[in-house]
Amino acid sequence: MADNIARVFADAIASDPTRPLLTWYDDATGERTELSGATLANWVAKTANLLVDEVGTAPDEMAGVLLPPHWQTAAVLLGCWSAALTVVDAPGPVEVLFTAVDRVDEAARWSAGERYALALDPFALPMRQVPAGCTDFVSAVRGHGDHFTAYPSGGAGDAALLARAEARATELGLAPGDRLLVDVTRHPDPVDWLLAPLTARATVVACAHPTPTHLPARAETERTTHTLT
Structure with a gap:
């Protein structure tokens, strides 16, 4: 059984890094x-x-993630796991906290280094306009390697997450080569929309706030093989 999420991610893209791995839709915004x-x-x-370089995290430290399913959330989660951090979503002391702008008030209840x-x-x-006490993730991350x-x-926590x-x-x-269409509004757990496809070396079409009548055509256009709605 795999016990390293970073290795699972690397293996999932190794055969063809150019193929679409994550396709993101939000029908509320188009x-x-x-x-x-x-x-x-x-x-x-x-x-x-x-x-590692800016925050100065060390393996097994804690990262708080208060983000909905999104392609940027996938980058944050996989980045945390690549840095061997433990990701949590319940209030507590953490080395670093990532929050959506609409959850800043909730984030204020957390004790966080960055x-x-x-x-x-x-x-x-x-x-x-960046919320007080926060750094804009997009501006900060672009300057790194x-x-x-x-x-x-x-x-x-990698082994338990990967087992799930x-x-x-x-x-x-x-199975390898499959393509999963998933309603992330109903299935927000990253095990469903991110880690399960990666462990199977499948790709994913993640849909937020999907319009039900759009899904059959989307499944055909995206050539999905499995659906989780």
Whole structure:
């Protein structure tokens, strides 16, 4: 059984880094963003480098993530796991905290060494107004390196997360080369929309606030093989 999320991610994109790995839709905003494995890996590396070089994190420290499903959330989560951090979403002391701008008040109840805010802009544009006490994640992460050498051992929670993901992939019948369309509004757990496909070496079409009548055509256009709605 795999016990290192960074290694699972690297293996998932190794055969063809150019293929679409994560395609993101938000029917509430009309957004569509497609990331190849190479593009997502670039964001993940920048995030991990920010954590290690700027924040100064060490393996098994805690990262708080108060973010909804989103392609930028995938980069944050995989960056944290690449830096061997343990990701939590319940209040407590953490080394670093990533928060959506609409959850800044909730984030204020956390004890955190560094705080990064995400507007989750469709084009990953910097924020014009950054919440007090936070740093704009997009502006901060862009200055970091495009490559990161993950730790040989994963974080303390990697094995349990990957065990859940492998079980979920089996339940969904995912296999290498499959493509999963998932309603992330109903299934916000990253095990469903991120880790299960990665463990199976499948790709994902993640849909927020999906319009039900749009899904059949989207499944055909995106050539999905499995659906989780």
